[in-house]
Amino acid sequence: MSTIKEVASAAGCSTATVSRALATPDKVSEATRARVARAIAEVGYTPNGAARSLRRRESRTIVALLPDISNPFFSEIINGIEDVAHQAGYRVLIGDCERDPQRAGAYFDLLPANQADGMLLLTADVPRALLDDARRRGRFPLVMACEFFDDRDLPTVTVDNYRAACQAIDYLVALGHRRIATLTGPVHNPICRERERGVSDTLTAHGLAGGAQTLAGDFGVHSGYVQGLALLTPLHSRPTAIFCHSDEMAIGVIKAARQLGLEVPRDVSIIGFDNIRLSEYCDPELTTISQPRAQIGQAAMRLLLGLIHDEPVERQQVLETRLIVRQSTGQPEPR
Amino acid sequence: MSTIKEVASAAGCSTATVSRALATPDKVSEATRARVARAIAEVGYTPNGAARSLRRRESRTIVALLPDISNPFFSEIINGIEDVAHQAGYRVLIGDCERDPQRAGAYFDLLPANQADGMLLLTADVPRALLDDARRRGRFPLVMACEFFDDRDLPTVTVDNYRAACQAIDYLVALGHRRIATLTGPVHNPICRERERGVSDTLTAHGLAGGAQTLAGDFGVHSGYVQGLALLTPLHSRPTAIFCHSDEMAIGVIKAARQLGLEVPRDVSIIGFDNIRLSEYCDPELTTISQPRAQIGQAAMRLLLGLIHDEPVERQQVLETRLIVRQSTGQPEPR
DNA sequence: CTGAAAGCGCTTACAG
DNA sequence: CTGAAAGCGCTTACAG
Structure with missing residues (x-):
């Protein structure tokens, strides 16, 4: 690693001038600038980041x-x-x-x-x-x-996590769903609490507050699968729709449904959250909430x-x- | 941000001693070490990384x-x-x-x-x-x-990309496949070339070298879908198995197959590569090659x-x- | 075990 | 437009 000194001597100027040629080129004459540029290429100079950070704070x-x-x-x-x-x-x-x-x-x-x-x-x-x-x-x-x-x-x-949840639930209710469960992310996660507020306010507004099941996962696909099995059994009292706080969990829930002999969306509707790239390629393609x-x-x-x-x-x-x-x-x- | 000087004066010693207490504690007396530790907590000191890097090189x-x-x-x-x-x-x-x-x-x-x-x-x-x-x-x-x-x-x-490909093809041939296509990653990627060598050597060893189709994607799910459509049409001359260089592409191919009315694995077998987390949760669960x-x-x-x-x-x-x-x-x- | 001092490679206020 | 010099905050060889 060469230093600014070597550049300076190769360019026949002071280190101050080299530094200025780099940081404030307009304060350096055309000719000097060119000589410095040539010298830099010649010696293969990269400014030392540590020295620069230290000095510039x-x-x-x-x-x-x-x-x-x-x-x-x-x-x-x-x-x-x-x-x-x-x-x-x-x-x-x-x-x-x-x-x-x-x-x-x-x-x-x-x-x-x-x-x-x-x-x-x-x-x-x-x-x-x-x-x-x-x-x-x-x-x-x-x-x-x-x-x-x-x-x-x-x-x-x-x-707006609250509004997104309201929108998801409104959509499901408009489709005719009455038993809507939620699979949230981690219990203490504030964005999940916001979404839950949206869910519960919307269900209440539709007179569907009672008996809406809620379970928590960790956003990952495996927790979706595990909690999906829990939400969907026993089959006779299962929800007809599940709102999941992540697409990965939704994919896990779909696998759980499949394993229980349930078809999506015929037997149970699933909504995800995030619109990850793969949500468009799983089977069935995922209804989801896209964040910008x-x-x-x-x-x-x-x-x-x-x-x-x-x-x-x-x-x-x-x-x-x-x-x-x-x-x-x-x-x-x-x- | 406080500096080592402030720590030194709070501890009643030199900056050299503070530095040593941090880097080589055994070179500093017990008592001094304790005073330095207290001083550091007192003034809320974090060593300046830029200065340290510059000095230590x-x-x-x-x-x-x-x-x-x-x-x-x-x-x-x-x-x-x-x-x-x-x-x-x-x-x-x-x-x-x-x-x-x-x-x-x-x-x-x-x-x-x-x-x-x-x-x-x-x-x-x-x-x-x-x-x-x-x-x-x-x-x-x-x-x-x-x-x-x-x-x-x-x-x-x-x-060992070569061996992994051989293994995949051997497995497909053992299942009875004769028309095996490959969806590789980017054309100039050396690991893809290695895998292709494995595919072609293995097919040749089994007397299946002729007519094995190969297309290239970019490892992403979308390219899998697009090239999957291309590999699988016209239907009558399609391969019975496709070896994909990534799980994402395999998932894309599965979607293409579904869209063409083909069932996996009944109508076409798919092998992925990488064993990503989601490969276990898609439908059907993906046969794949796991890398450690x-x-x-x-x-x-x-x-x-x-x-x-x-x-x-x-x-x-x-x-x-x-x-x-x-x-x-x-x-x-x-x- | 401890301190004074040099120096890492830059940048910039100052003087010219 | 340019240079000499100070200083950013550390570390360490040296001396004691």
């Missing part, structure tokens, strides 16, 4: 912390984040904390350590104390996306850039969802 | 470069990488280059910029010139995992650590795959 790096990188839901959000970040000259470090507080802690340290300028938190499933402690150790530009903490005191980009994932990522990153640069920002942003009707829902059979 | 960070973060195949590999990395005190920066040379370039610069100590390259789909140029600019510990470049001159951890993903990640990271620390390493590591027979394959119907 910024890293031009942000961390995006995910609960679980294997969840396909996040990939398009990451794309949205990276689009905006790269355009603004920022690098995105993706942290996968896997519900492991120790891993999460390592990522929270990045900001006080000046290794990152801001954080995008895509999960509320981190120890709050860890977060608060890190925030106490210094400036901590932070934006939550998708999820949020109950107190909602942090800048957040979410979808790229936009969520973009909006969150823009908000974070605003925070980093101390600009005024809109701290609570809510984006709309869209119900996508495919083949996994239909009218209930008269029984 | 290492970042304890490695980059893992992926072709596409939305491919669920990679998540367990990343887990394997992170397990080993974190245990060794390294941080993992996940780079998603999306087949975009510019993005890839930004990640390659990380090593010459001293922002990363090594790179794990999980794709060969990057401009070779970009890589070679970055490697010329300084020390560049690099290991490839899963994929590789044709010349195989880089340290690599892969599975966590082990690939772990082995690659261990190899990289060896390279970083200039230890002797085994530069070419090949792990075994396993054929997992589920429901998407069966005997062909006599026609």
Whole structure:
């Protein structure tokens, strides 16, 4: 690795001039700029990032912390984040904390350590104390996306989970369903609580509040399968429709139904959430709720850039969802 | 953010002693260590990573470069990488280059910029010139995992793609299939070429070389659907089995078959590759080839650590795959 | 076991 | 437009 000194001597100027040629080219004469450019190519120079960060007191790096990188839901959000970040000259470090507080802690340290300028938190499933402690150790530009903490005191980009749930239930009721069950995500997840409020308000409005079953999974396909079996037995008292808080769980429920000899949607209708890529390719194709994932990522990153640069920002942003009707829902059979 | 100076004055010692208390505690007296620990907690100190990297000439960070973060195949590999990395005190920066040379370039610069100590390259789909140029600019510990470049001159951890393909074809032939088609990944991908060699050698060994159709997709579900339609029409001359280079493509092919009124496996058998989580939950459950993903990640990271620390390493590591027979394959119907 | 001091590679305010 | 010099926050060889 060559240094700025070698470039300077190859270009016959000072290190200050090399630095300026790179950072503020208009402050350097045409001729010098060209000599510097040639020298850089000649010696194969890449500025030392550590030295630069130390001096500039910024890293031009942000961390995006995910609960679980294997969840396909996040990939398009990451794309949205990276689009905006790269355009603004920022690098995105993706942290996968896997519900492991120790891993999460390592990522929270990045900001006080000046290794990152801001954080995008895509999960509320981190120890709050860890977060608060890190925030106490210094400036901590932070934006939550998708999820949020109950107190909602942090800048957040979410979808309207309440309304999305209402829409799903209204749709099922309009089809004729009266026994509608819900398979939620983790019990303490605030977005799941929002959706449940939507479900229960809507069912109540339709006079269907009694006996609506609710079970909780973890958003993953396996929990959908397991809880699907539980929701659908005994068969004679099963719901005619199940609203699932993720597409993966919906796919698990469909497998459970198939295994119990039930056909979807004839015997039971299934709605998912997220509109993951595969939801269009499973059998039957999944009716689901689409979140504007790229936009969520973009909006969150823009908000974070605003925070980093101390600009005024809109701290609570809510984006709309869209119900996508495919083949996994239909009218209930008269029984 | 407080600095080491503030800690030193709070602890009544020099910055050198604080530094040693952190890095080499046994070189500091018990009592001093305790005072330093208290001072650190008091002022809320996190060492400045940029200063530390600059001084130590290492970042304890490695980059893992992926072709596409939305491919669920990679998540367990990343887990394997992170397990080993974190245990060794390294941080993992996940780079998603999306087949975009510019993005890839930004990640390659990380090593010459001293922002990363090594790179794990999980794709060969990057401009070779970009890589070679970055490697010329300084020390560049690099290991490839899963994929590789044709010349195989880089340290690599892969599975035995040739043998896996042979196994898949042997299995289909044993079931009675004679017209076996292949849906490969991208045309210039060396692992796909290896698999094709396995297919063609095995078919030849069974006297079935003639007329075996091969089409290429991009590993994604949509390309599986599109190419599945192409492989399966006209119906009368369709293959009785299709070997797909990814589970996602296999799922796409199954949808194509369904749409053409074909039942899997009765009318056509499908084998996937990768054993992604959802392969067990689609209908029918997918027969597939499982790669030891966590082990690939772990082995690659261990190899990289060896390279970083200039230890002797085994530069070419090949792990075994396993054929997992589920429901998407069966005997062909006599026609 | 501890401290003073040099130095890692940059950037930038200052002077010219 | 350019250069000399200070300093970002650490770590470590050296001396004691």
